[in-house]
Amino acid sequence: MISSRLTSKSLWRKLSKQFYSTVSLPDIDTIYYCDSKNATEIKENIDLRKGVGDINRVLDIYNSLLKLPDGDEGYRRLREDLYMELNKLPNRTHPAVQNYKDQPHLVHEINAKRNFGTCTPLQFSEITDRLNLMRTDKLGNTCGNKSYYYIAELAELEEALIKYTVSALLSKNFQLVSVPDILSSNVLKSCGMTINSDRTQIYSLDPVHHGPDLYLSGTAEMSLAGLLMNSLHTKEQLPLKLAAVSRCYRAETSNVVEERGTYRVHQFTKVEMFAVTTPEQSDDMLEYLRRTQEELFAPLNIHMRVLDMPPHELGAPAYRKYDIEAWMPGRNNYGEISSCSNCTDYQSRRLHIKYAQDDGTKYVHTLNGTACAIPRMLIALLETHQDPKGKIFIPEVLQPFMNGKEFITKNNKVPKLKLLKIKK
Incomplete structure (x- = not known):
């Protein structure tokens, strides 16, 4: 008893x-x-x-x-x-954040908004249509609504963003990891994701044809956390900084006008940062991840604001979370391009990730941050750097990753695709 x-x-x-x-x-x-x-x-x-x-x-x-x-x-x-x-209970909340009520706290702004003078900036979809750089309609034979093809120099710009970001993270001693996109429910739920519910964002694979308990990953954060599952680290090995490039799959949809087009899509490429620390290191590591994001985004010459998010925006795992929103002139609105979170021991207790010290073992703290989410970054870049004469200026830091090109022009090499009706 x-x-x-x-x-x-x-x-x-x-x-x-x-x-x-x-x-x-x-x-x-x-x-x-x-x-x-x-x-x-x-x-x-x-x-x-x-x-x-x-x-x-x-x-x-x-x-x-x-x-x-x-x-x-x-x-x-x-x-x-x-x-x-x-398991339903959320993580604790950082004391400073508890006072924010329902509104985020503005940390600071980065870069000035571009002045377009008398010209009205075009939206991303209008720009890509005029320059024949993207296809989003008539995709029934491939992957359906909320999907896209990037074409020609827009696809090159996507690759340039990935290479630029990875190069910068490697210079900061992040370890690059190639991760799987198919995970089990245990890893997803341990990271704080909801599965098999009406509100889930996670795609599940058909258990009859693909085996039970298989899901598409929504972010590399989950794969990186799963890599460290049931692991024991020495205190000297921490902090551990990992990075990954992956496809992210989201079943979410939205009818909000501000989220039209490719702002919210079913699959996209993202570069993710993931950190493992001692409890004493995690507050400083969150600030480090935020500064890293700012250092990556600032040379792209887009206007941004950094927000310390209120409790109701944290989800279940996060103790504290920063969002960075970019000004998107064609949309005449801000849009979130990244976030970084300190999840303290919420994930490590569920995944059994520990470190050894003199008096035994303790749970590590895990943190994550977006280094580059491609679709929204492309929206901010094209809308900010568009030219009325019909070209897009490429930020100087990206030019070496695009064979020295200084601007993007209309694609005349790949014709606009048309679907033909075939008579039976």
């Missing part, structure tokens, strides 16, 4: 290990979440983040569990129920 009068930390830890001795289950901090003294603080955090989770139900199950012998069938069922409820 487990005593209902457990109070010391050592006994709490013993009980926690008893709950989560199976590797597939997350080692959630029961010392914190199952202590009734923290219930009010946890409930306020859930409310601030407008998330799911019921701390009162967690405590009810936990207290019932304490009264049962661990070999009892009811004990095993309650233990699974407790795991399910604990």
